[in-house]
Amino acid sequence: MSAENEILEERNNEEQYRNWKQNIPFMYEICINHQNNWPSLTVCWLNEIEIDQNDNEIHRLIVATQTNNQEQDYIKLLKVAIPQKIDEQLDNTLLNNIWKTQSVGKVQEELQISVEVEINRVRQQPNNQYILATQAGDGEIGIYDLSKQSKVQVLKGQKKEGYGLSWNLNNFGHLLSASYDHNIYYWDTNTGQLIKQYNFHKGEVEDVCWHPQDSNIFISCSDDKTFAICDIRTSQGITIQQEAHEQEVNCVQFNNFQSNLFATGSNDAQVKMFDINKPEEDIHTFSNHEDAIYSLQWSPHQKNLLASGSVDSKIIVWDYYKIGNEIKAEDEKDGPSELLFYHGGHRSKVNDLSWNVNHKHLLASVEQDKNILQIWKIQPQLWEEDENDEYIQSLV
Numbered sequence: 001m002s003a004e005n006e007i008l009e010e011r012n013n014e015e016q017y018r019n020w021k022q023n024i025p026f027m028y029e030i031c032i033n034h035q036n037n038w039p040s041l042t043v044c045w046l047n048e049i050e051i052d053q054n055d056n057e058i059h060r061l062i063v064a065t066q067t068n069n070q071e072q073d074y075i076k077l078l079k080v081a082i083p084q085k086i087d088e089q090l091d092n093t094l095l096n097n098i099w100k101t102q103s104v105g106k107v108q109e110e111l112q113i114s115v116e117v118e119i120n121r122v123r124q125q126p127n128n129q130y131i132l133a134t135q136a137g138d139g140e141i142g143i144y145d146l147s148k149q150s151k152v153q154v155l156k157g158q159k160k161e162g163y164g165l166s167w168n169l170n171n172f173g174h175l176l177s178a179s180y181d182h183n184i185y186y187w188d189t190n191t192g193q194l195i196k197q198y199n200f201h202k203g204e205v206e207d208v209c210w211h212p213q214d215s216n217i218f219i220s221c222s223d224d225k226t227f228a229i230c231d232i233r234t235s236q237g238i239t240i241q242q243e244a245h246e247q248e249v250n251c252v253q254f255n256n257f258q259s260n261l262f263a264t265g266s267n268d269a270q271v272k273m274f275d276i277n278k279p280e281e282d283i284h285t286f287s288n289h290e291d292a293i294y295s296l297q298w299s300p301h302q303k304n305l306l307a308s309g310s311v312d313s314k315i316i317v318w319d320y321y322k323i324g325n326e327i328k329a330e331d332e333k334d335g336p337s338e339l340l341f342y343h344g345g346h347r348s349k350v351n352d353l354s355w356n357v358n359h360k361h362l363l364a365s366v367e368q369d370k371n372i373l374q375i376w377k378i379q380p381q382l383w384e385e386d387e388n389d390e391y392i393q394s395l396v
Contacts, residue, residue, distance in 0.1 A: 013313075013347060020344040030082065030362065030377040033345065034107040038065040040366045041163075042121045042352045043373065048129050049358040056081040059356060060110065061364055062132065063373060064119035074112040075119060075134070077146060080105070080375060082359065107373065113149055115142075121352070123165045125189075127172045133189070137161050141177050143189055155187050157194045164207035170215035178205040184220055186232065200228060200238045207251045213259050219276075221249035227264055229276060242279050244272060251296040257303035265293030271308050273320065286318050288335045295350055295365075300357045302383075305340070307363065309350030315343040315365055317378070341382060345374050 024031050040063035050058040060079045067073050082105070117136045125131035130146040139161045143153035155175075164178025173190040184198040184205055203223030211217035221227045227249060229240040245266035255261040260276045261283075271286040271293060291311035299305035304321040317340045325337035335342075348369035356362040362377045 016344060017347055027341075027379060027382075028376055029379050030105075030375065031345070032080065032105055032107065032375040034078075034373040034375070036063065036065070036366075036371045036373055038067050038071070039368055039371050040064050040351065040373065041066055042119060043354050043364045043366045044122050044124055044132075044352075045354045045356040045358075045362075045364060046124055046129060047126070047357050051084070052081060056083050057359060059359065059362075061354065061375075062122045062124070063366060064115070064122055064134075066118045068118075073115045073118045075115055075122065075132070075144060076112045077110045078107050078373075079110050080107050082362075107375070111146070111149055113144060113146075113151070115151075120161060121163050121165050123167060125173070126167050126169050131189075133165050133167065133175055133177075135162055135165055135177060139179065139181075141165075141175075141185070141187065153189060153192055155185075155189070155192060155194070157197070158183070158185050162205065164205065164209075164220070166208050166210045166218065168210045168215055169212055174215075176208045176210060176218055178208040178220060180204040182222075184208055184230075196232070196237070198230065198237045200236070200241060201226065203248070206249060207253075209253050209262070211259060212254050212256055219252050219254065219262055221252040221264055223248040225249060225266075227252055227262075227274075227279075229279065240279055244274070244282070245270065247292075250292065250294050253296050253298055255298050255303055256300055263296055263298070263306055265296040265308055267292040269293065269310065269312075271296065271306070271318065273306075284320065284323055284338075286316075286336075286338060288316060288339050289314065295353045297353060297355055299361070300355050301360045307353055307355065309353045309365060311349045313344075313346045313348055313350060313367065315346070315350055315353060315363075317341040317343070341378050343374075343376060345376065346370070346372065 044062045046060045064075045065073045117138045119134050121135040123133050132144045134142045139158045141155040142151050145152045158179050160181040162179040166176045168174035175187045177185045186195045201222035205222050208220045216232050218230050225243050227244050228238050230237045231239050244264050245268050247267035249264050249266050251265040263273050265271050269289040272282040273284045274282050289310040293308050293310045295309035306318045309315045318338050319340040322338045327337050346367040348367045351366050353365040364375050366373050
């Protein structure tokens with residue numbers, strides 16, 4: 001790209017950002033912009049909620065610094081107070097000052113834990129609110145205890161760094177990690193032992209996800225363009241390996257409610273949805289991103305909602321109930337019928353996103369270049385809970 005084109009693209013991006021900022025009151029019920037000192041590669045809402053004396057919800061989330069060895073790196077525990085009921089008269093036109101007449105909406109740092117190497121990914125253990133699993137930039141899988149504010153365990157054996165981490169929802173303490181050494185590691189954090197190492201991908205393994213109901217099944221994806229469905233009861237582990245995209249597959253996630261469904265995100269800027277019972281061909285391809293997709297999560301509240309984050313700086317919330325719906329000619333420029341919402345608040349690559357389990361439709365997301373954490377919730381009228389999913393049910 002020429003210098004002139006780069007300048008034009010930057011101006012266009014800045015104009016889009018200004019337009020987004022002006023429209024915040026119309027699009028969002030909550031939109032908090034928090035400036036960190038350093039970018040974070042990961043964000044994770046903790047599965048906990050408190051109600052303070054003013055009837056505000058107190059939520060906590062995890063980020064981790066990426067200082068590129070310029071300063072000490074940390075895992076940081078942040079908290080934010082959100083009113084249970086939002087007064088429509090309050091002025092929410094300014095980021096970082098949503099509720100101008102209340103002392104809520106501000107992100108506060110509660111504690112930090114120093115780490116030797118920057119952290120690529122953090123995920124909370126489902127049955128213990130204090131325990132975190134981490135993927136470090138040197139390949140170390142660490143277990144941290146927030147109550148002790150320290151690392152309590154190191155899982156040894158992974159040879160290179162990675163990003164994928166997944167706790168088993170049924171076998172407590174069982175953890176999967178995906179590595180750039182082409183392997184998947186299956187750990188028992190109760191004993192600190194490596195149960196098994198899987199090596200069936202021909203490229204870097206980007207992501208891994210346990211099945212939400214069946215504790216024996218997991219899925220992985222790789223730079224070799226494939227996903228693999230695995231059963232730990234078999235000798236080789238792998239049961240199905242299928243090419244999913246024309247380019248590297250960066251993320252894969254099971255649907256929390258319809259566990260036969262899973263989604264993949266790729267460097268080809270596409271999200272695809274598959275049925276585990278007939279994975280040879282995708283059910284649907286979601287297309288509207290302009291660059292590689294590195295983060296993907298299904299809603300913990302509605303089975304039809306999926307969020308994807310991209311290098312194009314956008315997060316798109318998709319609604320698969322709307323696949324095949326007719327759209328007006330003047331709305332075609334806004335994307336396909338299943339595109340529910342564009343979050344345009346970031347101005348660089350979206351590193352990670354997280355749905356809040358305890359507050360419906362509340363998300364957090366982090367970006368690469370601007371050191372920004374955003375906490376946001378779309379206006380309720382945009383969350384249309386349409387149970388008419390006859391089209392999609394005809395396909396699955």
